[in-house]
Amino acid sequence: MAVITEAHEKKEKKKFIPVCTPWLPGNEKKYVNDALDTNWISSAGKYIDKFEESFSRYCGVSYGLACSNGFAALHLACMALGLKKGDEVIVPTFTMSAPVNAVILTGATPVLVDADKETFCIDARKIEGKITGKTKAIIAVHIYGHPCAMDTIMALARKYNLKVIEDAAESHGAEYKGKKCGSIGDIGCFSFYGNKILTMGEGGMAITHNKIYAEKMKKYRNYAFEHPRFLHQEFGVNYRLTNIQAAIGFAQTENVEKLVEARRHIGENYNQLLQETRGIVLPIEKEGCKNVYWMYGVVLTKEIKKAREEIVEALKENGVDTRNFFIPMHQQPVFYNGPLENAPDCTDSYFIADALGRRGFYLPSSSNLSLEDQTYVAACLKEILSKSFN
Template sequence: MNPIPVNTPLFNGNELKYLTECIETGWISSEGPFIAKFEKEFSQYIGPKYGVAVSNGSAALDIAVKALNICTGDEVIMPTFTIISPAQSVVTAGAVPVLVDSDPITWNMDVLQVEAKITPRTKAILVVHIYGLPVDMDPILQLAKKYQLKIIEDAAEMHGQTYNGQKCGSFGDLSIFSFYPNKHITTGEGGMILTNDLALAERCRKLRNLCFEPNGPRFVHHELGWNYRMTNLQAALGLAQLEQIDHFLTIKKDIGNTYQTQLSFLTELGFRLPKPSTAFAHNINWVFGIVAPGIKIKEKIVEGLAKEKIGTRPFFWCMHQQPVFQNMGLFKNESYPVAEELANNGFYLPSGLGLKQEELVRVTEVLKAIIS
């Protein structure tokens, strides 16, 4: 019986053709024609004027935080329920993450809690769209305008998702994407920063390239940046993937619909499935998550699936419960019960673009057998 990994990417377009072109022409490093083309076409697809390709999504966050001059003593409001990357970028800049709990329905940050967290030290709101549904952006945009705050929009998981018809990744002063292999579009590793602000775009380009001075002596530096460049090979792969984005979104929709139909009985047993839609978006099913009615039940299901060689992943662990941040003295005595329940009881099933129909059927049949 072959294993079913939690994610399998799909390469059935021009990936090999474009990669071969890179090798045959010798353009394999961070200089090459595919980089500018990928930046242009991805930014046009999402909406903002400028794209800056980088080495990964975490690099994009590091650059975004520094480009907005967020530094020691500043506060950034963000969800506690997310991958560690956004909080890490804030902390390593010397700033303080100020956390909010999750919405129990969408699993995103609870936007109704944000305003109470704003202080004179607040510099930005870092929005992270989670798992398939977007954050309710209108209240965030209103607060940013009211308090003159910047918005960093983490749309790493939201390739092709919309909020009220407008693409996610087009709302932030700076928005970031990831192209890790489990994303709708992958470059192996890789990321992108999008913005409508030319000065910010140029600032991000400088920061990704060790802060070389565009008009000065080449190896004379006036500030520190990073080597966070994307390679021409990665950009070639990303461009081929972008050409198939509509097809990829359809595949994800079909996977989500099958899981929703086959596993709907779980809701009667106290499980929570992803919400198919909200007033402002349909779920694009980046992953198909399940919240079990208790951690022991979750663990038994995960163990049962593993015995049948079916991969799963736990949900994100809350930022206020991360040992690394607790050891820094952050988030003392803070509690976020909705996020804690998601982190403890949530897991997701195989959801990759390369998931075959027979594998999807096997996952649902095995899960039903475990539950029964």
């Protein structure tokens, strides 16, 4: 971590600092041009194989299935586990909608659980109370780069004979007790959207130790074709990734340690710059966990009298881009007032998720963000907060 001195605290007007931009520091252009020059631009080609092998090896698993996006990975995982109408799946209410939507598409019903106030992940202590005879799986979403409490989740899975899907879209390289997020449960799912630590603009991957699950997902992502080619014994989808996208992804895996540590470096800098700042709660790194700070999120305390929207608007006026935290799933009209027969029950109380969704936002977190820009962001935030207590 760079040394941050008082001299760095000087605040000067800056140009616009986006909340996140891709970082392509390696062979991305070279490999894309190779795919173009050789005409391997569709869903077959050497870069798909290289990308799958490289990323799954990094995660410490045997199989990796590249697909079109992170949602596709989640849906393929749900399909491989055989989830269907009448089943229930435990999911966090504080998440992006992808895991909930993936469950709904299988016909199963998502069952929402509140967030942990420290990590923002699903509160593993509250899962058991939501398990019924219909429960078939738990989706553990590693929120904003911090791992879920996987020991508790895996113990519950063993006790009740449940499967575990890890949504590690936001947690490339994060670790729980020395194991990579995504490698602990039955299937791990990743997104490589433009704001992710590893990116190819859009893309996804499902990883697993289980050969049967891998074969099922490989089949389902390609329309479930059999022999002869246009015969279908099972329902399949088109979740294929192109060789062009995989070329970018493979190049990113060649620098995966650099990309992950750069994001951790951003988080550590913010931790130092914002330590003991009144009015906000900073992200933590629990013992045994490696937080990769996908997005550096802060939560306003109750002593801040201004609304979050006023704070982020003031930051915007100073050229600092932000994003609000997720709106919890139980607050989504499509679920509490929509046409879906298997929508989650939104009538329970989710106090932590409510507070996070109302008072949280994240700061510019690009992997190549300069210390100068971080220092400016921190100085702006401190100044705005100092005027927000009454």
